[in-house]
Amino acid sequence: MKILFIIPKWPSFSLWGKATFRFPYLSVPLLAGLTPSEFDLRIVDENIDPIDFDSRPDLVAISSITPLAPRAYEIADTFRERDVKVVLGGYHPTWLSEEASEHADSVVIGEAEGVWAGILEDYKSGNIKKIYRAPGLSNISNIPVPRRDLLNRDKYLLYNTIQTTRGCPFDCEFCSVTAFHGKSFRQRPLEDVEKEIVSLEQKGWRGRYIFVVDDNIVGDRRYALKLFGLFKEYRIKWMSQASTTIAHDDGLLKSCAESGCYGLFMGFESLNQETLNRMNKRFNRVAHYEDIINKIHDHGIRIQGSFIFGYDDDDVSIFDKTLTFVQKVKLDAIIFAVLTPFPGTKIFKKLEGEGRILTKDWSFYDMDHVVFRPKGMTPEELRIGHEIAYKEFYSLPSIGKRLFGFMRGLQIFLPMNLSLRSAWSRTIRR
DSSP: OEEEEEEOOOOTTSGGGTOOOOOOOSHHHHHHHTSOTTSEEEEEETTTSOOOTTSOOSEEEEEOOGGGHHHHHHHHHHHHHTTOEEEEESHHHHHTHHHHHTTOSEEEESOGGGTHHHHHHHHHHTOOOSEEEOSSSOOOTTOOOOOGGGSOGGGOSOOOEEOSEEEOSOOOTTOHHHHHHTTOEEEOOHHHHHHHHHHOOOOHHHHTEEEEOOSOTTSSHHHHHHHHHHHHHTTOEEEEEOOGGGGGOHHHHHHHHHTTEEEEEEEEEOSOHHHHHHTTOTTOOGGGHHHHHHHHHHTTOEEEEEEEEOOTTOOTHHHHHHHHHHHHTTOSEEEEEEOOOOTTSHHHHHHHHTTOBOOOOGGGTTTTSOOBOOSSSOHHHHHHHHHHHHHHHTSHHHHHHHHTTOOTTHHHHHHHHHHHHHHHHHHHHO
16 A cells, blocks of 8 residues: 655745755654555655656645645645545644645644554545544654655755754744644653664765754753753764753853754844734843854854844834844844744734735745735835845855854855855746
8 A cells, every 4th residue: 555745845936945955854754654564655855856646656645834735735636636545734734624625535633643543544444534633732752763764865955854852832923833832842752862863874974964853952951951962972963943042051052062063043033122022032132132143153053043024013124234233243044034924823813813914825925925914114115125135145245254254064054055045046036
């Protein structure tokens, strides 16, 4: 019995559809790891390989976030026209299950670990249900090692991804993570993490780097310290996501650096404290940003920062203000995001209630297109300001000035910058 797992491709007009700095999504290999050996499994990441619609699988499972939902529906419809059963899951089908069910035989609401075995049994007996609702948050102890062997690893810049915690203890109103997981924060047993580290294929320089896909790796200090000790023992070179709070804990930051951390993704989001308060990110203090960045850099850790444009306090001056700051502090990489009200989030409910949503074509919900009416500027001013900020930050002179202050992590962050520069240039031309 054949199961085909599919990750839909990004829209052709999206920045993320053109970036070559890729690493595999972990959810699909994990679901494959939960599947009994009696099934014949394949994974296709459409961002790197085409889908063979004539391959005749018995069951197709598609995982989708919001900007990939239209393509996920196209794929599902095509397979169903060939009498192949399709299951849709992920963030977007969880939030909009009725919409998703128009394109699938089954929709999974919530985390799939608790229902996947039941789906397979129902499929074998011919009694597949329209909706499968997870009974609650999954217990992430003893989850299987993901089936990385099913990935086309040669086409990813980094292919070793692992998860040690799930969720985030904070509750930012724009965040899809909180909308999906609530304010839960779960930790895997360290012995399970160690088992997975040992299983990783670490050939060449790409294989020696690990991306830890946790939403906030320092969400629990005691667990993080033990985890960093494990990474240090195995001489892991790793990157992950962390809140700015790590810089306020000297012991935690020191342990992070000594454990082999080469880079952290960090959500600064705004240079306006009122905006941060509005988005429920009060633990971020603008007055401390420069010290935080300098302190992390002093430990040899590079930073990919995130800033969101379009909140109600923003006017057209926000672009120059933010660009000047990130150039001054020499952030190593950046995500300039247009505020995007993902379904299920608090900001979506707010903007929809105010009648400010401009489109529900989900393919534009990629954090680079304006899908709502901002207050302090026009949608066109938001679009242009966002484009200029990206263009300036990823210019060649900017890359040179920001990256070459120290060499540690350059092997990752230089390709990251050049990939985003190229992808953004092609996105604007299109």
